[in-house]
Amino acid sequence: MPMSDSFENRLHPILEEIVEHFGTPFHIYDESGIRETGQALINAFSKLSGFREYFAVKALPNPGILKVMRDLGFGFDCSSVAELLLSRQLGARGDDIMFTSNNTAADEFILAAADGGCILNLDDISLIPKISEMPELISFRYNPGPRRSGNSIIGNPIESKYGVSHEQLVDTYKAARDLGATRFGLHAMLVSNELNYEYMVETANMLLEVAEWINAELGIVFDFVNIGGGLGIPYRPEDKPLDLDKMAEGITTLFIDFQKRYGYMPKLYMESGRYMTGAHGVLVTKAINHKDIYRKYIGVDASASALMRPAIYGAYHHITVAGKSMEQNAGRVDVVGPLCENNDKFAIQRSLPDIQIGDILCIHDTGAHGHAMGFNYNGRLRPKELLLRSDASVELIRREETIEDYFATLNFEPQTLIPETLKRLAN
Numbered sequence: 001m002p003m004s005d006s007f008e009n010r011l012h013p014i015l016e017e018i019v020e021h022f023g024t025p026f027h028i029y030d031e032s033g034i035r036e037t038g039q040a041l042i043n044a045f046s047k048l049s050g051f052r053e054y055f056a057v058k059a060l061p062n063p064g065i066l067k068v069m070r071d072l073g074f075g076f077d078c079s080s081v082a083e084l085l086l087s088r089q090l091g092a093r094g095d096d097i098m099f100t101s102n103n104t105a106a107d108e109f110i111l112a113a114a115d116g117g118c119i120l121n122l123d124d125i126s127l128i129p130k131i132s133e134m135p136e137l138i139s140f141r142y143n144p145g146p147r148r149s150g151n152s153i154i155g156n157p158i159e160s161k162y163g164v165s166h167e168q169l170v171d172t173y174k175a176a177r178d179l180g181a182t183r184f185g186l187h188a189m190l191v192s193n194e195l196n197y198e199y200m201v202e203t204a205n206m207l208l209e210v211a212e213w214i215n216a217e218l219g220i221v222f223d224f225v226n227i228g229g230g231l232g233i234p235y236r237p238e239d240k241p242l243d244l245d246k247m248a249e250g251i252t253t254l255f256i257d258f259q260k261r262y263g264y265m266p267k268l269y270m271e272s273g274r275y276m277t278g279a280h281g282v283l284v285t286k287a288i289n290h291k292d293i294y295r296k297y298i299g300v301d302a303s304a305s306a307l308m309r310p311a312i313y314g315a316y317h318h319i320t321v322a323g324k325s326m327e328q329n330a331g332r333v334d335v336v337g338p339l340c341e342n343n344d345k346f347a348i349q350r351s352l353p354d355i356q357i358g359d360i361l362c363i364h365d366t367g368a369h370g371h372a373m374g375f376n377y378n379g380r381l382r383p384k385e386l387l388l389r390s391d392a393s394v395e396l397i398r399r400e401e402t403i404e405d406y407f408a409t410l411n412f413e414p415q416t417l418i419p420e421t422l423k424r425l426a427n
């Protein structure tokens with residue numbers, strides 16, 4: 001899906017100036033668009049008091065963006081120490097943070113509990129003895145197994161490593177209660193990049209049914225139900241956007257029905273990443289080479305180290321060429337980066353306008369799981385990130401990596417272990 005007209009209309013007139021000032025490649029994000037999406041989410045769920053979005057930090061872990069999320073009143077969904085520290089740097093504490101980790105190491109739990117704590121959303125019954133002290137409020141991630149099917153990115157629940165199984169769930173809450181927990185949450189995340197809103201309504205329905213079941217077994221009342229992230233964005237021009245209002249309507253009805261039956265309503269939490277920022281970013285890169293062999297190739301100055309989704313998922317990202325319209329279609333090309341890895345392609349056999357060396361390409365919808373998934377294979381460095389502010393100024397919110405950054409981990413005190421067996425041989 002092409003970037004929003006509003007983003008395009010504000011970016012296009014200043015793109016050349018930005019390129020000249022900052023140099024390519026870079027991701028640039030749209031503050032106004034992110035705020036609009038955040039406000040639309042808040043409005044959609046306005047009938048459910050206590051609704052809160054916990055922005056999935058992993059989608060776009062940049063303080064410049066997280067500040068905007070905090071402004072909107074959102075919390076943060078974290079699953080690593082670095083993400084916890086990023087959130088706390090912005091002042092988030094306690095129930096501003098949901099720690100949804102999996103395969104968690106004991107020292108991560110120590111850090112999660114320190115410095116104002118967070119809501120622990122545990123992934124398994126075996127993690128209960130690993131937390132030093134059972135908090136008053138505890139949540140668990142539920143994996144329904146064969147009771148639900150997933151979607152293609154996240155896979156079927158029965159094959160997924162996440163969450164507490166149906167069979168272990170009652171014992172899990174019972175164990176937490178026996179250790180002193182008095183308030184409870186329930187979480188599931190079953191899809192990724194899903195455009196069919198009905199899936200999220202089904203997840204909300206499933207979680208409310210589980211809440212009823214656990215309540216019947218243990219008398220536990222749930223503080224909140226967290227339906228996870230996974231809302232999709234339309235990457236392809238022909239994709240239909242997720243119907244947010246219909247989704248909210250369906251979920252709101254379920255919660256109001258629940259209240260009628262039980263006299264209380266858990267709060268609704270959500271932890272979207274992609275939906276919040278995905279469409280509000282573009283990767284801007286320059287054409288630096290042409291190649292004409294069995295296929296035509298356009299070489300650009302960004303690589304999969306700046307955007308890995310096409311290489312690992314075969315994901316589609318729309319591409320436009322600054323100043324050239326699709327009516328000038330010049331035939332099919334592969335748009336490639338410089339990695340020695342044939343998957344390093346932003347587009348395969350894509351119809352694009354005639355591209356000259358020096359032309360600026362915009363790779364759309366890179367605002368989530370874009371820069372964040374970057375890596376250093378082949379010694380390639382990750383690009384800078386910019387934020388197009390609502391006042392039309394452009395702020396550098398992360399510099400590009402340098403060769404010095406790349407070499408930083410090769411800078412250390414020499415260390416060699418002489419194993420005892422080797423020492424004995426020497427004697």
Ligand SMILES: *Cc1c(COP(=O)(O)O)cnc(C)c1O
Nearest residue numbers: 056100229230231271272273274
């Ligand atoms: C990745 C992840 C999210 C965010 O997923 P999106 O597809 O970006 O919405 C939310 N919650 C958990 C637990 C995740 O692992």
